[in-house]
Amino acid sequence: MKAVVYEGPRQVSVKDVPDARIERPTDVLVRITSANICGSDLHMYEGRTDFEPGRWFGHENLGQVVEIGTGVDKVQVGDWVVVPFNISCGHCKNCERQLTNYCLTAQPEPKMAGAAYGFADMGPYGGGQAELLRVPWGDFNCLRLGEDAEQRQTDYVMLADIFPTGYHATEMAGVQPGDQTVIYGAGPVGLMAALSATIRGASKVMIVDRHPDRLRLAESIGAIAIDDSKVDPVQAVLDETMGLGADNGCECVGCQAHEPDGHEQPNLTMNRLVASVRFTGKIGNVGVFVPQGPGAGDELAKQGKLAFDYGMFWFKGQHIGTGQAPVKKYNRQLRDLIAAGKAEPSFIVSHELPLDRAPEAYEHFDKRDEGWTKAVLHP
Ligand code: NAD
Ligand code: ZN
Missing domain, CATH: 3.40.50.720 (NAD(P)-binding Rossmann-like Domain)
Structure with missing residues (x-):
């Protein structure tokens, strides 16, 4: 699959990486249709972190479910979902207190807490600036959207982060x-x-x-x-x-x-x-x-x-x-405000681009060039 790959400071390219796939029974596989570039990606893009070259970005993701693991029972193939950037198990000491930003299970480092897609120091997970995304603990980590999801992606994708x-x-x-x-x-x-x-x-x-x-x-x-x-x-x-x-x-x-x-x-x-x-x-x-x-x-x-x-x-x-935001604590209510027409977060979107144009979007957003407030990539 194609993905936006980190090559080194201020260098990204769109190239082939191994397809995301179901690895565990609780996984959900999402075909990504909208993935934002975030100010947080810039810490890695600028080389401020130890993000390894070859990994790919993307923690603000929305798309349609294409496959589910055998242990998934709420999310269904065909559902439109937005995916909180925090990867969380739903049952550890922190997740039970709504602190999904500090999940103890998703983060493999014993002295750390919290995990995210395509992020330095937040676990080995692939990002969603790509054609497919593996969502661990999919029943917990997918927020299902209504029938207007496909038409209003630029509003709903803001719920990921x-x-x-x-x-x-x-x-x-x-x-x-x-x-x-x-x-x-x-x-x-x-x-x-x-x-x-x-x-x-x-x-x-x-x-x-x-x-x-x-x-x-x-x-x-x-x-x-x-x-x-x-x-x-x-x-x-x-x-x-x-x-x-x-x-x-x-x-x-x-x-x-x-x-x-x-x-x-x-x-x-x-x-x-x-x-x-x-x-x-x-x-x-x-x-x-x-x-x-x-x-x-x-x-x-x-x-x-x-x-x-x-x-x-x-x-x-x-x-x-x-700290990082516990997205799940708020995203259901904020989704319903969007659905009811009481919040329109897409007012910040300045660019909608195909995945191939990610390198120029990174360059302009990193320089905070006039008119580049928020870019949404459509793989
Ligand atoms: P951004 O970095 O483009 O926005 C920062 C803005 O701050 C820019 O418009 C810049 O001009 C302005 N700025 C710079 N210096 C300033 C100053 N001295 N006074 C006032 N404004 C100043 O992108 P963003 O996506 O809005 O991200 C902002 C920050 O939020 C980043 O650090 C990002 O990593 C972080 N973030 C945190 C979380 C979280 O969960 N805590 C989630 C997403 C993003
Ligand atoms: Zn973000």
Whole structure:
């Protein structure tokens, strides 16, 4: 089958890899029809991780079931499904507590938890930027979709990761009706956090970035766009909140945070969040801080260390939640909001491309080129 294969830093190619197939009785085999490129793929693409050349990408996947193992009894051949990026068994200590992002069974390394498709350090699983995907524990890991699935793929595919991830940021930040919420990063994840804050009833959603196209998308769903290449974003948030600071904040950038001039400064968004959020406010951090890797930012980042203003964070009595999103905890409700026409996450999609054009999509998305907000590949 064809897949988007990692060759080395900033090099991908579309080539033949062994067909995904049923390996265990609980597996489901999906013919992938939509697979997104994610900001998380860029950590591997840029060589910040130890993702091995020859492996293939893709953790935001949707498609149609073509085969099921003998132990599968809910999912059926022909079903349209979206697949949470977390691979989880459903019955370990963490999965039973809805922490499918830290499944203890799917991750083969005994000292680690959590697994994903086509990901560094998250198990040996193949990705879905390919024609076929093997879904382990298929009954647990496939979310079935309604009859409108095929027509509305660009909405439903966001349930594999970024819509639940944005929602998770607002959950960890404790966004409640009437709150004033600030989001750092207007990439796909930050835009999904803005949509989620709106769904949860925030009275004011402020979003910080410097790309005009991404800020325009944020405004299209009613958020206040703050361009940090033009204004001091912390002051802008204080001005919007009568000097008190936002009730809560979401970090949706991660270790690639940089100044508008391009200088990489991984601690920038955390420091600004601590300064932008009020005393006792909560912060939800879903932007990834890659533990370590040869290509990771400055010396501290290379060691997996981040120095942020913990003293002020402590003084203000703030709280923080971190980590990968437990997609399954939210995706059913978010699916039903999409089905009911109450959420349309596809507003961020800028490009729909055949698998063959993945290399150019990676290149443009990695440079955050104007107009490249979210690319959906159709194998
Ligand atoms: P992205 O990396 O394109 O988005 C990041 C955005 O942040 C860009 O628009 C960039 O201009 C902006 N930015 C950079 N520096 C900034 C700063 N100092 N202040 C404000 N904005 C700044 O792509 P994405 O897909 O939105 O991913 C964002 C992050 O979320 C990545 O780290 C990704 O790995 C992570 N992620 C986490 C999870 C999870 O489960 N926790 C899931 C998906 C993605
Ligand atoms: Zn993703």
